[in-house]
Amino acid sequence: MNTKILMAVVFCLCAQLAIGQQYFSKTGKISFYSDTDMEKIEAENASASTVIDFSSGAIEWAVLIQGFKFEKALMQDHFNENYMESSKFPKAKFKGIIEDFKKVDLLKDGEYKVRVNGELEIHGVTKSVQTEAIFMVKKNSLSAISNFSVLIADYGIKVPKLVEGNIADEVDIRIETDYQPLKPKS
Numbered sequence: 675m676n677t678k679i680l681m682a683v684v685f686c687l688c689a690q691l692a693i694g695q696q697y698f699s700k701t702g703k704i705s706f707y708s709d710t711d712m713e714k715i716e717a718e719n720a721s722a723s724t725v726i727d728f729s730s731g732a733i734e735w736a737v738l739i740q741g742f743k744f745e746k747a748l749m750q751d752h753f754n755e756n757y758m759e760s761s762k763f764p765k766a767k768f769k770g771i772i773e774d775f776k777k778v779d780l781l782k783d784g785e786y787k788v789r790v791n792g793e794l795e796i797h798g799v800t801k802s803v804q805t806e807a808i809f810m811v812k813k814n815s816l817s818a819i820s821n822f823s824v825l826i827a828d829y830g831i832k833v834p835k836l837v838e839g840n841i842a843d844e845v846d847i848r849i850e851t852d853y854q855p856l857k858p859k860s
Contacts (some may be wrong), residue, residue: 695728695780697816702851704737704766708842715749715841717742724851731775733790735768735849757831757841758797767795768803778809785810790820796829807849816853823847 702722708715722737739760744750754760770792772778778786786809794803807820823844826833833841 696725696856697728697853698725698856699723699851699853702735702737702849704735704742705848706742707846707848710840710842713840715744717744717750717753719743722849722851724853725856726772726853728775728778728780731772733768733770733772733792737766739764739766757826757833763796763798765795766797769793770803772807778811780811780816783812794824796824797831799829801828817851818853819848819850821846821848 700723701720702724703718703720704722705716705718719737719741721741722735724733724735726733739758740754742750742753744753770790773789773791775788777788788807788809789804790807791802791804793800801824803822803824805820805822807818810817810819823846825844826841827843
């Protein structure tokens with residue numbers, strides 16, 4: 675076989691393998707929880723976008739702030755208008771690296787605990803975040819979960835004195851999604 679043809683075949687196979695290591699979702703769930711003696715606040719958004727490249731460990735998330743749904747419509751209005759100023763800061767974003775991404779065997783069923791480091795942008799403020807995540811591989815499917823907390827003051831979110839007892843200083847965040855392989859465009 676001609677060396678040039680062999681090199682072209684190897685290159686195509688390698689490119690296909692690299693593409694096969696990218697996964698995405700447009701239905702990632704991000705929820706948060708704040709609990710004080712006065713009030714429990716919970717919201718969920720099931721339309722977050724995320725992409726992972728397992729050839730490098732790169733991971734990104736983005737979510738529209740107005741997409742968070744609350745039990746009470748008034749809470750949702752206050753969240754968007756008074757606290758998150760979602761017309762001014764419409765998205766929250768995370769961009770980071772799965773430090774030990776090579777632990778995740780995409781061909782073997784199991785749960786894989788990894789460290790994720792990156793930059794989280796909320797309310798126009800970017801802070802470093804470090805957390806653990808668990809990737810689950812089962813019958814050729816990939817899903818992930820992660821839990822971490824943020825201090826709302828770190829992101830410039832101000833709580834009026836009148837209601838400061840109703841909102842916790844630290845908010846618990848849960849992220850979960852089912853990923854799909856990113857297929858190359860034909």
